[in-house]
Amino acid sequence: MGVTLDDILVQGLQMLLVFTLAPLLTGFIRKVKARLMRKRGPSLLQPYRDLLRLLRKDVVLADNASWLFRATPYVTFAAIWVAAALVPTFATGLLFNWMADLIVIVALLGTARFFLALAGMDVGTAFGGLGSSREVMIAALAEPAMLLIVFCVALVAGSSQLSTIANFIASAQVGLRVSLGLAMIALIMVALAENARIPVDNPSTHLELTMVHEAMILEYSGRHLALIEFGAFLKLLLYVSLLACLFFPWGIAVSGAGLQSYVVGTAVYVVKLAAVGFLLALFETATAKMRVFRVPQFLGAALMLGLLGTLLLFVSKSL
């Protein structure tokens, strides 16, 4: 656990990178979606402008909003940012990767969600309660699926630490594995649910009766809303990075490998983001949102895939 300047540099760059790229990823997905619908779509930089616009606006608080309502945006943003900074993006071997493994990252997102759900209940409107209650229902289904995915991946790599897993899977000895494929599909399903994407929730509306996330944060405005939106961008980037680092770690630099491989790693990472973002946009355009009470079946399938992947590993270590 010796600390070198290189480690600090890599860790700092990661934190900065996720911070700057997160709105861009969302902007990119929106752009692709618009183009797929034969619309021109807003500029790639629109999410940044949205955040600045929100920052410049007044905060309008409900009369009976408590201190918890005002503290929640900061807490959720911090928890998600810390979680996002712990996922290797362009290089493994982060300075603080021993601080938290995959389970801790999932739990940090849980902390963020816990406070958001509480804030949804704070003002005491029907929309907030509706959003919170559905959000925790979806989380209750997504978390066991996520744990089984962690279990499956940790079984292959012999560790629940992300850097170790990424290094192991990037090595030549792994090859194609059925169980990892199953885990990947399950993780994509969980990621769709956790990020309130179609088909579980629709991120671009808050005037639908089936909405979840947007209903929960309906009372937020101004800088508070900006932080929550930013948190959502970061969370999407986190899941995409997680997919990339767990299942496609090729090209990722090893900490201490020198500047050149960092540059390559960053370039590869951006390409991966763009690829996953494009696929996500394609998928969202091609599918319709499902009813809220179909979500349990959707996430139940993810759970079963995770379990199946784990059990396959018991049958044969090479599956």
Next chain:
Amino acid sequence: MMSAAALQLSYVGALLAVSVLAVVLARWRIGNAVIYGATLLLCSAAGLGVLRALIGDGAAVERLVLPIGLPWLGAHFRLDALSAFFLVVINLGGALASLYALGYGRHEHAPQRVLPFFPAFLAGMNMVLLADDAFSYLLSWEFMSLASWALVMAHHRQSGNAQAGYVYLVMASFGTLALLLAFGFLAGPAGDYGFDAIRAAPHSGAAATLVLVLMLLGAGSKAGLVPLHVWLPLAHPAAPSHVSALMSGVMTKVAIYGFIRVVFDLLGRPDWTASVVVLSLGGVTAVMGILYALMERDLKRLLAYSTIENVGIIFVGLGLALAFQANGQGLPAALAFTAALFHILNHSLFKSLLFFGAGAVLVATGERNMDRLGGLIHRMPATSIVFLIGAVAISALPPFNGFVSEWLTFQAVLQSPQLPQWGLKIMVPAIGGMLALAAALAAACFVKAYGASFLSRPRSPAAENAQEVDRFSIAAMAILALLCLLAGVFPGLVMDALAPVSAEILHIRLAGQTELPWLSIVPIDLRKGSYNGLLVLAFIAISATLGFLAILRLSPHAVRRAPAWGCGFAEPVPQAQYSPDSFAQPIRRVFGTLLFRARDHVTMPPPGSVAPAKFSAELHDLVWENLYGRIAAIIEAVSTRLNNMQLLSIRGYLSLVFATLVALLVVIAIWA
């Protein structure tokens, strides 16, 4: 200089003396302060004394024999690392409950029904932990049960409490019966009831299995394992809140102590099949407990059901330890065992905190029903902060303590591929999934509990006019909240303090954690997984502060207050907001349709009618209806039949006596 065991026993004696004193003092106003002050001092002294022994040198085992009890046996007492750890948990809970009661107890309208039994209850729990022979163990166990029963019946005129006391009494007797039989099998035909003799004797085959089953019935019913849990959500909330905290946070741990003492210590090494039973019971208990809690709208009953969930998590840890131990895998076994012990400590901390909070809400509003609470965060600022900490901690969220023990349990689950048995290999990941489900549902449950009682708009005038509670109560809750944070941020210290226990019971300890840099915890191997609560907390704090400062510069605008937006639809009455029941509706629909046969009924008036629409939710407690309902029906039927026996003639009775005599003689003839 007295030995440590003798010192602990003298505290027990002092508690009993306080109990007698309380009978006299309860009539006066000063009684409250004197009695709770005395129990506070005695529990602190007892807890700190053993804590020093546990951290200093846990290996020392001290024995003491008193010439009381059975004449040929005497009363054996023993203080070792396992009982020392539980003594710390119990006396910490006892001391803080006493501190809380210094304020809370002043609102008690019948102090003479609470004060004498409170010290007795504490003394009983302490004695169970010190007992070193079956007789004094069972005697102390019964003493503890009866004292707590008296406390449950303190407010016996309130509706439901008498029934709760009755069910508790029946289940406690059943549990003791199971324990009695278990010790009978352990002692064997020779009948030596000292724990040393039991430990030395070999146990195997059918007798060992029977002992395990009986312990699961006896200790499990006290701890609240599903389906033996039915008394718990009735009895725990019925007692005054500080006693509820003790019963939920501490007494369930005494039951778990009994299980560990017998199954891990006295019985030797059970077969791996035993772990399958314990694991599945634990998993089912965890999920069912929290689902019951989610369906509840009474705050204290919700907390009692959540105790059942946590007991399930602890039993999963113990089951994993059994599985690894049966296969001779020492380190993973020590990890799972440490996780279980850590969760025992954690649960005693946050469950006491939450019950104290519920008690504070009860004092402030007179309400336990969350349908009539709301908005307390504005009127009870201190209570709302500490209750929030308890809610975050129990929902297993970092950086608090609940997460650490949950994480350790998951780390133990991740070790399961090393197990050779296929049954376990397939089962343990599924149990891990159930644990994750229970954790996520716990978060949902406490969002509901906190959201409905502390957030949202007040749903009744009582909630609207609530006042913050007294300083003693807040101090007790604040200490617990601080301990929850400290145990979450410095988990290595706790794990090192638990090492002597695992060394004593499993003969292997985890590597020391406090020497590691940055105060990380690394249970097995750095490459396999590590966690650092301190850094997680520091990073969250730093990034939140950075975010706050940046925002302050970028967006200095003032905050404007306005009516709630709600998409333009202002709801005039507070009843229109989301209620606890409506919050649980999605989960009720997803899980409850099968497990509780939940049905929503909506009656819509015909078009044009001005009659109100009606909605009702139907729930069934299938365990209660199918298992206990059937048993009750059978007992009813049998006793109705046997009723005829009361009306026999003298000839009838004489021939019955004769037949019994003959039957017994035949039995003896066959036996001999």
